[in-house]
Amino acid sequence: MSSLPISSIENDGLQKDGYSLLSFRDRIFPEEDSRETVSLFLDVDGVLLELKHPKEAEIAIRNVYSEVSQLKDEEQYRSLYKVHVEGAKYFNSAAVANLHELINRIEGAGYRVLVIISSSWRNFATLQQLQDEVFAGYDFAKYICGKTPPDSQGRECSPECRKGFEFEALEGFEFEGNYCERVAAILSWLEHHGLQNSKYLAIDDWGALAALGNRFYHVNGDKLLTEDDVKGCLAALKID
Secondary structure (H helix, E strand, O other): OOOOOHHHOOOOOOEEOOEEHHHHHHHHOOOOOOOOEEEEEEOOEOOOEOOOOOHHHHHHHHHHHHHHHOOOHHHHHHHOHHHHHHHHHHOOHHHHHHHHHHHHHHHHOOOEEEEEEOOHHHHHOOHHHHHHHHOOOOHHHHHEEEEOOOOOOOOOOOOEOOOOOOEOOOOOOOOOOOOOOHHHHHHHHHHHOOOOOOEEEEEEOOHHHHHHHHHEEEOOOOOOOOHHHHHHHHHHHOOO
16 A cells, blocks of 8 residues: 655645645644654543443433434434534543643653544544534644544545545545554554654553554553553653
């Protein structure tokens, strides 16, 4: 598979589906910011949200899902992300604060932080929806600049493809590779954006990411992202 680093993408044709794709591209390679990047591949369940949802959250999420289920065909599919909009309201406040602390510590060391959504939450929302609706209530949303290729669940919504920030139509597009393996999806995103040799860390509670070696930080899904995890992530990134 040939890679196409973001720097080789022309500015033309980057307005599709009503989203400004150029703005996401500029977050990775801004013209007037030469700081080295640190890419954080972020999982959600077991990192920011309890695997066993609080009862209040479970009821609220179920109600939204029930409403979406009443819609028909494409409208239903395009509305599935609203379930996550509701779920995000119940993120663990301490875990979110720890994520913000990690970002602040990395920036304080002189790096520029990129947040890429590698969670299954990426599957039913566009980048714009992830930033402006799903995670809108949290400061880390402004660092979101990408999401890894979708897994094998089917027609995923406007995925970011190997052309960088050009989005493909819902119908008729097939990814190369087995992206239901999260490791492959992360490595693919890095390659297609020319960042495979940069600092990056996958933050996840899924042990299968151990194949990334020291580029993976394993969060205890029962405890979510803790203060000790912040220290562990910084150590893995070799940032004081």
